[in-house]
Amino acid sequence: MGRERELKEFVAVSQDRRCRGFLVCGAAGVGKSRLAEECVEWAAASGFRVGRATASAAAAAVPLGAIAHLLPAGVDLADPVAGFAAVAERLAAGQEDRLRVLFVDDLHWLDSSSAVLLRQLMDAGAVQLLGTVRTGEPYGEAVAALTGGDSVRRVDLGVLNSARIGELLAAALGRPVARHTVHELTAASGGNVLYLRELVLGALAAGDLTEDGEIWQLREGRLSGTARLAEVIGARLTGVGLAGRTVLELLALCEPLPLADAESVAAPHTVAALEGAGLIRVAQDRRRTTVSLAHPLYGEVLRAGVPVLRRRALLLDQAARTEARGARRRGDPLRIATWRLAATGTADPALLTRAAVLARHSHDYAQAVALLQAVPEDHHTTATRSMLGDAFFEMGRWADAEKVLARADRLADGERETLAVALVRTTNLLWSNAPVAEALAANDAALARITNPVDRRKLKINEGFMRIVAGLPAQGLTLLEDLETDVDDASDIDAWLRGAWMKPAGLxxxxRTHEAVVWAERAHAVHRRVDEKALASHPAFQRIPLVLALTEAGRPAEARRTGEAAYAELVVADSVVRVWVAVLLGRTEWLSGRPVTARRWWAEAAALARTFDHAMALRPVLAGLAACAAVQGELEAAEVALAELGELPLPEPGLLSAGEERLGQAWLLAARGELGEARTVLMAAARTARVTGHATGEALLLTDVARLGGARRVAGRLTELARACDGELLPARAQLARALAADHPERLLRAADACEAVGADLLTAEAATAAAAAWHRDREPRRAAAAARRAATAEARCEGARTPLLMTARAVAALTAREREIALLAAVGNASLDIARALTLSVRTVDNHLHRAYAKLGVTTRRELARTLGQHPPPARPQG
Incomplete structure (x- = not known):
């Protein structure tokens, strides 16, 4: 994984007779031997004669010990000069034109005699060397001569990046892995594949790495390794001496440190030796030189081995050293407080509070909680309680946040403190599973205690924020109409940022997608500028409405890039608000016609929402998972998602239209061939969206009605919505509905053009497929073929999506709408009686329509019908 370039380089080297060797170099555990094995397999498959040897410390004690098994029998090596020449001659004889590839693992351990002999064999053209070398390991002059020269090609393997590790984990585990889990495993392993493997095995054995049928996820704060991993790391840290061990232990507890601090506990040459051994890393930042451990797992192993009293002494000494320098750097109070707290379980309350502010504004919520919980109760203030409640909220600990914030509200002294608590508390209530009315009531209670017009207006802004989150965008926008476009007053920041977050979402x-994009960009820029003054979430959370706005404006590629960047930031911050980035990215991919990618994002969102019991996000996500599974033909997975959705408490209003929660049910019905029932579900869902003012959500649902055979019924309303709204996506949807209603091939192709322009690949494929069917019906084979090719190009981008329009348009070109509907129901195994009941027809009428469909399609059984229509055939009936 991730070594394609190096493998190609070996292939090129093996075919170049001027090259005598290929060396794979890198640190322990980066995959040198794995790459070399792949090279050996390619060489053998290509007809090269292959030999293998493994060097080791034990073999190095015996001359030629590592390669003795490769030497020809009967050669006298008493005289090395004559003997080596004889070996070269014997190995070169009878090879025809294929060189012998000799793989030597751990080449740095090779004894001098073996190295000299191999060099002679290479120079004679008898072998081509393939070797692995661990960087940082000493080796003798003979091995240096073996690996040197222009005829030997060297590649240096680095660690894998996060993206490659995500691919590797998904390939190894058989399902996608949550991005936070990938981040945690990448950070812990440092991209080292050996360490990664042991971390994954340990987490699996401990039950900390689990999957829910869609995605693998690591339990929060749990990462177990294996005994082998501890042994490998422990062996790497041995032999450094007492002074060197002290430096390593100090770094494990306090890294990164100034170089002067490391040299205060050990001589400079000791620190230099640690760097030379690859155990520490020295970095230069302007005039400051810092030292840290070379790998994060070194710290884990070292910390586990430090006795309690020694740990205490190291931490307190380092705190004293930093204080003696005056603690001048911005982060010094945070470091000192953390060290003293870890050493003694307490610290000066004022220091703890200062440190917590620094932790909160660097978005390290867990550290902020640890520091604030250590503050004695009689030293807490309304501000510290609000900050603690906010940190709990960011971690998804809703009940803990409410407990702290309710107390802060009771103890608030004056209107400004009441306002500050209300802003945080209402947000926490809104995100938890408390009724929306409870959050609105808390805001009203604060409003009743505040008389200052400026502060009362901030609570009205907060109410507007809440009403949009609660699924009432028009009401919320009314309250946010006069929200200023900018803010610089520190006292206004928290309320303004909340309003500025939700205003673009409501738009x-x-x-009003163009306004939404402008507002979201402005809010993000302001949040970045005032981040250290605000008690609001990470600035990346301002990207959430931008993803929504860009998608509805018909700019999915921009939405995708924006959302993925924001999600990466929020994963690092470990903020629960990232769940909504995943929700909206799933929606973006669904509207783009990429069900596999959409399902991946929604699976991530579902796993996260379950972890924090966030039902507001879980409801649309489960519906989306069901819809994706249905269009992928995985009906059982769709049923599982819908079953979980049905078990959730009665729905509270949410950011997205409640109607969108019916998508999964509708697409499962469609996959079963029950198109009429699917349309009924979607029409009811669209009415729900219309009542709450979700124009774009209504358009999404009505477009699906058109795709499932109800274009004539919804084309007018979609046209109205397109005129009332801006952006390019909605007009493309309306154009598609009108073209489907007219069933006119040229109009369908123009609709395909419009859909392609807004990145709606599945709609493009469906429109072109319908055009091909219409041309075929009109006996225009060339035009039909051209439209079919156009459809195939778009369909190739749709990740295997299977929709009724896409799968059946060509096959049922000659069928009437009723014949098509009955044929689809029959194809998935419904009996004529059941079809008659579902469509309120007589059985005889159903059979007549089905008979005509059979004749037009040239089939005689329902299994043949299913294959023709691209459906799952019904199970065969038992015999006898």
Whole structure:
């Protein structure tokens, strides 16, 4: 994984007779031997004669010990000069034109005699060397001569990046892995594949790495290794001496440290030796030189081995050293407080509070909680309680946040403190599973205690924020109409940022997408500028409405890039608000016609929402998972997602239209061939969206009605919405509905053009497929073929999506709408009686329509019908 370039380089070297060797170099555990094995397999498959040897410390004690098994029998090596020449001659004889590839693992351990002999064999053209070398390991002059020269090619393997590790884990585990889990495993392993493997095995054995049928996820804060991993790391850290061990232990507890601090506990040459051994890393930042451990796992192993009293002494000494320098750097109070707290379980309350502020503004919520919980109760203030409640909220600990914030509200002294608590508390209530009315009531209670017009207006802004989150965008936008476009007053920041977060979301939901994009960009820029003054979430959370707005504006590629970047930031911050980035990215990919990618994002969102019991996000996500599974033909997975959705408490309003929660049910019905029932579900869902003012959500649902055979019924309303809203996506949807209603091939192709322009690949494929069917019906084979090719190009980008329109348009070109509907129901195994009941027809009428469909399609059984229509055939009936 991730070594394609190096493998190609070996292939090129093996075919170049001027090259005598290929060396794979790198640190222990980066995959040198794995790459070399792949090279050996390619060489053998290509007809090269292959030999293998493994060097080791034990073999190095015996001359030629590592390669003795490769030497020809009967050669006298008493005289090395004559003997080596004889070996070269014997190995070169009878090879025809294929060189012998000799793989030597751990070449740095090779004894001098073996190295000299191999060099002669290479120079004679008898062998081509393939070797692995661990960087940082000493080796003798003979091995240096073996690996030197222009005829030997060297590649240096680095660690894998996060993206490659995500691919590797998904390939190894058989399902996608949550991005936070990938981040945790990448950070812990440092990209080292050996360490990664042991971390994964340990987490699996401990039950900390689990999957839910869609995605693998690591339990929060749990990462177990294996005994082998501890042994490998422990062996790497041995032999450094007492002074060197002290430096390593100090770094494990306090890294990164100034170089002067490391040299205060050990001589400079000792620190230099640690760097030379690859155990520590020295970095230069302007005039400051810092030291840290070379790998994060070194710290884990070292910390586990430090006795309690020694740990205490190291931490307190380092705190004293930093204080003696005056603790001048910005982060010094945070470091000192953390060290003293870890050493003694307490610290000066004022220091703890200062440190917590620094931790909170660097978005290290777990550290902020640890520091604030250590503050004695009589030293807490309304501000510290609000900050603690906010940190709990960011971690998804809703009940803990409410407990702290309710107390802060009771103890608030004056209107400004009441306002500050209300802003945080209402947000926490809104995200938890408390009724929306409870959050609104808390805001009203604060409003009743505040008389200052400026502060009362901030609570009205907060109410507007809440109403949009609660699924009432028009009401919320009314309250946010006069929200200033900018803010610099520190006292206004928290309320303004909340309003500025939700205003673009509300604008996007009612179809004012251009305004939404402008507002979201402005809010993000302001948040970045004032981040250290605000008690609001990470600035990347301002990207959430931008993803929604860009998608509804018909700019999915930009939405994708924006959302993925924001999600990466929020994963590092470990903020629960990232769940909504995943929700909206899943929606973006669904609207783009990429069900596999959409399902991946929604699976991530579902896993996270379950972890934090966030039902507001879980409801649309489960519906989306069901819809994706249905269009992928995985009906059982769709049923599982819908079953979980049905077990959730009665729905509270949410950011997205409640109607979108019916998508999964509708697409499962469609996959079963029950198109009429699917349309009924979607029409009811669209009415729900219309009542709450979700114009873009209504358009999404009505477009699906059109795709499932109800274009004539919804084309007019979609046209109205397109005129009332801006952006390019909604007009493309309306154009598609009108073209489907007219069933006109040229109009369908123009609709395909419009859909392709807004990145709606599945709609493009469906429109072109319908055009091909219409041309075929009109006996225009060339035009039909051209439209079919156009459809195939778009369909190739749709990740195997299977929709009724896409799968059946060509096959049922000659069928009427009723014949098509009955044929689809029959194809998935419904009996004529069941079809008659579902469509309110007589059985005889159903059979007549089915008979005509059979004749037009040239089939005689329902299994043949299923294959023709691209459906799962019904199970065969038992015999006898």
């Amino acid at each position: 996007a939901l009612v179809g």
